[in-house]
Amino acid sequence: MNNITNKKIAIIGGGPGGLTLTRLLQQKGANVNVYERDTNEHVRVQGATLDLHHDSGLLALQEAGLMNAFKAAYRPGADRIRILDKAGTILFDDGFTASDDLFRPEIDRGPLRKLLLDSLQPNTVVWDSHLIGLTPSGNGWQLDFKNDTTAFADLVIGADGANSKIRPLITSIKPLYSGVTIVEGNVYDSETTVPAIHTLLNGGKIFALGDEKTLIVSSKGDGSLVFYTGSKTDEFWIHDHENAFSNREQALTWFQETFIGWDAAWLELIEKASFPLTIRPQYCMPLDQTWDTLPNLTMLGDAAHLMPPYAGEGVNMAMLDALELSNCLTNETFTDTQSAITTYENQMRLRASEIARITLEQTNSLHSSEAISNLLELFS
Structure with a gap:
């Protein structure tokens, strides 16, 4: 028993x-x-x-x-990772195989x-x-x-x-606030909707980094992609910005102001995303x-x-x-x-x-x- x-x-x-x-x-x-x-x-x-x-x-x-x-x-192949800078320059490009320690x-x-x-x-x-x-x-x-x-x-x-x-x-x-808030979005049928980023993704993941911000893009098996912007905000930033992310024009303005100096190619993610985007303040126990x-x-x-x-x-x-x-x-x-x-x-x-x-x-x-x-x- x-x-x-x-x-x-x-x-x-x-x-x-x-x-x-x-x-x-x-x-x-x-x-x-x-x-x-x-x-x-x-x-x-x-x-x-x-x-x-x-x-x-x-x-x-x-x-x-x-x-x-x-x-x-x-x-298979979805664990491929590319690391880029904000200008879109590829700094690291790898696909792990089952024999690698990093294979996930x-x-x-x-x-x-x-x-x-x-x-x-x-x-x-x-x-x-x-x-x-x-x-x-x-x-x-x-x-x-x-x-x-x-x-x-x-x-x-x-x-x-x-x-x-x-x-x-x-x-x-x-939980305690981590100091970082994520804005998440989906782009469906990425091959035809955002062909340049789709090609760059190559069925895997992109980590674009710069100015203490992150932009992570991940391919999915259904032909869509999901992206996450990460930036430092105060804990209750979400309350002042919730409406901005149900409106494409406002979201584009936010991205251009927050990711100032980033290559214009990244904007395509916001332009082609399905709305509303999701705001996720990041907490940790x-x-x-x-x-x-x-x-x-x-x-x-x-x-x-x-x-x-x-x-x-x-x-x-x-x-x-x-x-x-x-x-x-x-x-x-x-x-x-x-x-x-x-x-x-x-x-x-x-x-x-x-x-x-x-x-x-x-x-x-x-x-x-x-x-x-x-x-x-x-x-x-």
Whole structure:
């Protein structure tokens, strides 16, 4: 008997972390449902491609028995990286191969979600389930959703991201602003819409750096690209600029003023993007965060340890959380759920704290006056 026998488990959020955990728990015979606010599985999945690391994301997929599905779905060549200056001069150009230490096989979020969903038992995911509240009920929880449905679970796991509804029930610790705000946009059918940048991308990623700013462009398997501008702003800059990014003319003016002196070719991204653009102030949980473990509630991924994306660790940490949590919950040496969760949370916080420290260093490095030499050194 392990700690999940005869327990009803609810996972809030159907991102890579939540779905990986669900697959791993179902392999061990758990009774588990995922509650996801998307209306169905065909909702377009936004965001750049994900590079999965051997000791975290790929390790979790291996344990989940999904490496063959991954090999069929990943995008060879998507890990190609070009580093450019603001004038568009290529300073570094490389494509990694499987034998290189830096090789990070990349997969789009949509195909990763699909292979995880396809691995689950039928009706595991309850779609259109936007959690609005969690109320103690006996030794478990009542879950209340926006569509007026309810559910019960003995154990609830928050995999519901940066604005987690679960986290405040576990700890009052808030994330800290990193000093950088991202503006994100998508350009569909990049080959015909932005041919010059499409050719430059070559199916991979571009890092353009200068003036303590970043412009990262990533190709996607559906023929679109996604771009992220990163610049130093105050924390509440978003409140004065929200409307600017639903209006193309205003967004173009903002880009020309903020990225003054950058080659005019970059403007094409804003000219051809679909609107509105998305503003993302970047936050990071404190490196020393701690809390008292609860017997029937825990969290993983961004809900537990939000961090900026500049080290490519977010999805990898979430999937490794899923692996470690599933191992703890199904380990028969733990006498109760609380001790299993305590062990998981202690090792998760320690690991995430170190990765967050590295991520903040990288965030600062990429938005410094030495950004180009720092990044070239990293790849040399």
